[in-house]
Amino acid sequence: MVLNQRNNITAFKFILPALLAMLFVHVIPILTGMFISFLDLDIKTLTQWLSAPFVGLRNYFDIFNSGMDVGRVFMRSLWNVVLYGLLTIPIGYVIALAVALLLNNKFPGRTIVRGLVLLPYITPDSVMYNVWRFIFQARIGLVNKLLLQIGLIQEPLIWLVGDRAMASVVMASVWKGWPFTCLILLSGLQGISAELYEAAEIDGASWWKKFRSITWPMLWPVTRTSLIMSCIWNFHAFNQFYVMLGGDTSSSVAVPSLVILREAFTNLHYGLGSAMAVIMLLVVLLFTGFSILSRKEELH
Amino acid sequence: MKRIAIVLILGLIAVGAFAGGSQEAADSVDELGGTITFWVMPNAPDETHMPWIEEKAAEFYELTGVTVEYEIVGWGDAWTKISTAVATGEGVDVFQVGTTWNPQFAATSGLEMIDINEFGGKDAFMKANYDSTTLDGTCYGVPWFAETRVLFYNKDMFEKAGATPPKTHEELYAAADKIIAEYGEGSAIALAGTNAWDLIHNWAIILWGNGGQMLDDSNEKALLNSPEGVKAMQWYVDLVRNGYAAKACAEYNQPQADAAFINGNVAMCYMGPWNISNIEQENPGLNYGIVEPPKGPKGEASFSGGSNLVVLKESRNKAAAKEWIKFLLEEDQIVEYTSSLSKMLPSKKDAYNNAAFDTDRWQLFKNVLSYSTAYAPLGVWGDIENAIVTEFKGVLIDYINGDYTDSTVKTHLDAAASKVDSALGKE
Numbered sequence: 204m205v206l207n208q209r210n211n212i213t214a215f216k217f218i219l220p221a222l223l224a225m226l227f228v229h230v231i232p233i234l235t236g237m238f239i240s241f242l243d244l245d246i247k248t249l250t251q252w253l254s255a256p257f258v259g260l261r262n263y264f265d266i267f268n269s270g271m272d273v274g275r276v277f278m279r280s281l282w283n284v285v286l287y288g289l290l291t292i293p294i295g296y297v298i299a300l301a302v303a304l305l306l307n308n309k310f311p312g313r314t315i316v317r318g319l320v321l322l323p324y325i326t327p328d329s330v331m332y333n334v335w336r337f338i339f340q341a342r343i344g345l346v347n348k349l350l351l352q353i354g355l356i357q358e359p360l361i362w363l364v365g366d367r368a369m370a371s372v373v374m375a376s377v378w379k380g381w382p383f384t385c386l387i388l389l390s391g392l393q394g395i396s397a398e399l400y401e402a403a404e405i406d407g408a409s410w411w412k413k414f415r416s417i418t419w420p421m422l423w424p425v426t427r428t429s430l431i432m433s434c435i436w437n438f439h440a441f442n443q444f445y446v447m448l449g450g451d452t453s454s455s456v457a458v459p460s461l462v463i464l465r466e467a468f469t470n471l472h473y474g475l476g477s478a479m480a481v482i483m484l485l486v487v488l489l490f491t492g493f494s495i496l497s498r499k500e501e502l503h
Numbered sequence: 504m505k506r507i508a509i510v511l512i513l514g515l516i517a518v519g520a521f522a523g524g525s526q527e528a529a530d531s532v533d534e535l536g537g538t539i540t541f542w543v544m545p546n547a548p549d550e551t552h553m554p555w556i557e558e559k560a561a562e563f564y565e566l567t568g569v570t571v572e573y574e575i576v577g578w579g580d581a582w583t584k585i586s587t588a589v590a591t592g593e594g595v596d597v598f599q600v601g602t603t604w605n606p607q608f609a610a611t612s613g614l615e616m617i618d619i620n621e622f623g624g625k626d627a628f629m630k631a632n633y634d635s636t637t638l639d640g641t642c643y644g645v646p647w648f649a650e651t652r653v654l655f656y657n658k659d660m661f662e663k664a665g666a667t668p669p670k671t672h673e674e675l676y677a678a679a680d681k682i683i684a685e686y687g688e689g690s691a692i693a694l695a696g697t698n699a700w701d702l703i704h705n706w707a708i709i710l711w712g713n714g715g716q717m718l719d720d721s722n723e724k725a726l727l728n729s730p731e732g733v734k735a736m737q738w739y740v741d742l743v744r745n746g747y748a749a750k751a752c753a754e755y756n757q758p759q760a761d762a763a764f765i766n767g768n769v770a771m772c773y774m775g776p777w778n779i780s781n782i783e784q785e786n787p788g789l790n791y792g793i794v795e796p797p798k799g800p801k802g803e804a805s806f807s808g809g810s811n812l813v814v815l816k817e818s819r820n821k822a823a824a825k826e827w828i829k830f831l832l833e834e835d836q837i838v839e840y841t842s843s844l845s846k847m848l849p850s851k852k853d854a855y856n857n858a859a860f861d862t863d864r865w866q867l868f869k870n871v872l873s874y875s876t877a878y879a880p881l882g883v884w885g886d887i888e889n890a891i892v893t894e895f896k897g898v899l900i901d902y903i904n905g906d907y908t909d910s911t912v913k914t915h916l917d918a919a920a921s922k923v924d925s926a927l928g929k930e
Contacts, residue, residue: 454896
């Protein structure tokens, strides 16, 4: 008993620095943000923000009020990010899985290829999305040059404004995101016992049959975790939209992170911005909950 | 164990709260001395800007014993940085703000009130620039320099196309027709598009030339969706629809539009005095001229902007901060800073008597500035500008998506007007 307690205290001392860091970097700012979301904190009350008028849930009603501009913008941004996720996550996953299956085979130079595959993932976002912006630019962009050359289009298309903007961001994001999923899936694949495949082969199972009955089910826990993680990151999507499209919040490519940035820090409507951020926190918590539940299920 | 953790956490929160509360702004010192922090935007290329500020800071130290620590803050970061300083009362003593920012930050009550008589009185400054330092008639800043927009044109392209520099909106279209006949579609004028935060200025010039107004005289109601407003925005969009400007302009920001002109690809662009130093640096061989912005049906118009210097209310060295502003506004400093460094225009009237401004080009800018219009000095100006820019972008996006009709502009301007009205309600 005494030993146990002493162990606990020692353990506590070890995690104390991390706890303190968490407290100051995460817990206090989050709680402050929640507090601000109940205040009418804007340009006029900025300097005495602690005494800004308390408005209860009004900010929350406003951001979901389709009769108000801020409500329309926020709700549309939620839909935009869902759409973005519905496109980016499955496409990225399929590419990642296909490449992971390929890389799981033995062939000469496999290690080098595995390293190369990670390149898009390890290059900084700001650099790569700027490059993608150039690629999609109407006048000098490679995409238009290529399409013009092969005769698919007669005049340059505008990619970064209007209906095609989402498509260009999705393409860039898939390119940037799939290698990481691929890496996770590859490690999952390597954890599947070779004996299972050998047994299936003896029974004369086809490639498809093996994939369906062994690979897919055995890979499911990894798939599930990676999809949940992708969903969480998806809701945070910011860099690609900000760098490629310039942070526009007026159109079909405005995502919540951009709207929050704009509302809180450009328009100085901190109350509304905080309410939006709290909603995003709840969404992410929901996915985290899924993640924890599914892991618990797995243990049982 | 849990209890210890909770007690610890609560204790820390309490310590944090009290530590924050115990700091009070010290009163400003009467005697000059100490250090002040000065935030300034990149008004000139760093290679010339930074040595100049360092030299002037050293001179100021000799005179007053005050050390000036400066930081060059990009326009992109400045808004957030300043609002943080205003909210916390920390980080800076004296800083530059754009003219439309001045009343907005004044509305936060984070800026020090200014007695303009200490700085030569309000009549010493261009009226539009002085007005921009005020909120409800009280002054919260000192005008530093002014800027306005004129039409830059490429002399070689104009000559080859047989066009003459336009004096009116119609003449601009006529010149553009000749230029695209010679150089092809999109070569007549470079425009800013959806990526330009300052998109509103381009339309404002056309709006005022058409006799329109953004707000009524008492700043209580939006007038921007008037027939003049609609006509002005249609005129702007038609520059693209008629092929005078490239469709790609829809994705440009202002520097991209400027670059298209400076590189010699496009024959015209609405630009400001600071672009002259861009041309000198990037394409000194460009054979260009400047003319006043072409007149609209109701006459001449341009946009008046610029920057002011303000003092943070919580500054611990306000006296020194004000002294630094006075020093920067002395004739030697202001003439050198505007005429040779930033290529902006002094907002102090008597500076124009200096021989440095005795050229046709400076006189043209000065003349344009004399009839330029500034935006209303309002605390909610940010919301107003945001509403207009958002809807302006909406018009361009509709055009790119092929949804542009005769009623597109009116629909978006009506939406902007209703947002502006609700913002004005909060003023």
